[in-house]
Amino acid sequence: MVAYRFGPFEIGPHTMWLGAHGVFMLGVLVCVAFLAGAVWFARPEDRKLVPALRVASLLNLLAMLALMITGLVPDIGFEKGQAFSGVLRTDFGVFRSAVTDANVGAFTGPLLFDLMEHVSFVVPGLAALLCFLVWHYGRRVAENGAVRGAMLSVLILMAGWVLVIGNLGLYVTKVLTFPYTR
Amino acid sequence: MSTGTDRTSSAGNEGASPKAAAAFAAATIYMWLECILRLWFSKGGDAYLRLWGQRAGDIAAMWLAMIVVGLAAYFVFAAVWSKRAAVGTVRAWTVLLVVSAIVAPLLGEWGQAIGI
Numbered sequence: 001m002v003a004y005r006f007g008p009f010e011i012g013p014h015t016m017w018l019g020a021h022g023v024f025m026l027g028v029l030v031c032v033a034f035l036a037g038a039v040w041f042a043r044p045e046d047r048k049l050v051p052a053l054r055v056a057s058l059l060n061l062l063a064m065l066a067l068m069i070t071g072l073v074p075d076i077g078f079e080k081g082q083a084f085s086g087v088l089r090t091d092f093g094v095f096r097s098a099v100t101d102a103n104v105g106a107f108t109g110p111l112l113f114d115l116m117e118h119v120s121f122v123v124p125g126l127a128a129l130l131c132f133l134v135w136h137y138g139r140r141v142a143e144n145g146a147v148r149g150a151m152l153s154v155l156i157l158m159a160g161w162v163l164v165i166g167n168l169g170l171y172v173t174k175v176l177t178f179p180y181t182r
Numbered sequence: 183m184s185t186g187t188d189r190t191s192s193a194g195n196e197g198a199s200p201k202a203a204a205a206f207a208a209a210t211i212y213m214w215l216e217c218i219l220r221l222w223f224s225k226g227g228d229a230y231l232r233l234w235g236q237r238a239g240d241i242a243a244m245w246l247a248m249i250v251v252g253l254a255a256y257f258v259f260a261a262v263w264s265k266r267a268a269v270g271t272v273r274a275w276t277v278l279l280v281v282s283a284i285v286a287p288l289l290g291e292w293g294q295a296i297g298i
Binding site: 118136137149150153154 | 199202213271273280283286291
């Protein structure tokens with residue numbers, strides 16, 4: 001895949017993957033925010049809400065799967081030590097970025113970096129269960145306290161893990177790759 | 183299984199339908215499989231048993247294995263419990279899942295160097 005220039009910006013394949021990854025992350029957050037609010041405030045008479053809950057839970061699962069895949073694919077190049085490198089020449093100076101598996105690992109270590117990669121598998125599992133519960137229980141999501149509590153627990157847990165893993169991802173992709181001057 | 187519409191009185195003793203219980207059980211197995219595979223791969227497990235050897239391949243293979251085993255577990259449990267009216271309570275399954283989804287992935291990282 002070639003890189004494209006837009007004025008001072010050069011957008012290469014890694015930038016595109018990261019952009020898509022961020023868009024899917026936004027989609028997940030929108031769906032989770034809607035689901036959490038809708039389930040929290042749902043009342044037994046809110047049965048018309050169920051189709052919206054079903055669609056939102058399915059969209060959430062699909063966005064989560066896309067988020068995972070767009071997060072995994074750019075990782076393939078890490079082992080070759082050519083993960084991210086570039087030079088940006090502006091009126092303010094020349095900025096360079098060079099992030100490889102070695103220096104990412106040196107900053108984050110196996111615990112944080114690998115935790116981001118592997119623990120992230122937990123979240124789509126929770127999203128799939130959430131989607132199943134919404135489709136299986138239907139209007140009882142609005143009627144039954146136990147089902148509602150289970151859904152909220154899964155949502156909170158999912159949001160908690162997304163917060164942890166998302167912040168690790170932000171650190172690796174936005175902080176460690178921030179251009180520096182030479 | 184309770185079919186009441188009260189939001190609070192049925193909380194806690196709501197029986198989980200066989201399919202819902204199977205889904206909870208499959209999700210719980212999925213969580214613990216992440217822990218087991220992570221420990222296996224990071225503690226010098228036989229690399230030849232991995233689906234493919236590249237670094238990202240390990241990650242994808244691990245996820246694929248978790249999905250396949252989780253789906254298989256769902257269908258097995260759903261079939262085994264299909265004749266029952268309820269299998270445990272929704273609250274008990276939720277507690278088991280929440281504890282598993284927090285503890286299992288953290289145990290899977292046991293022994294990793296923080297490296298900062």
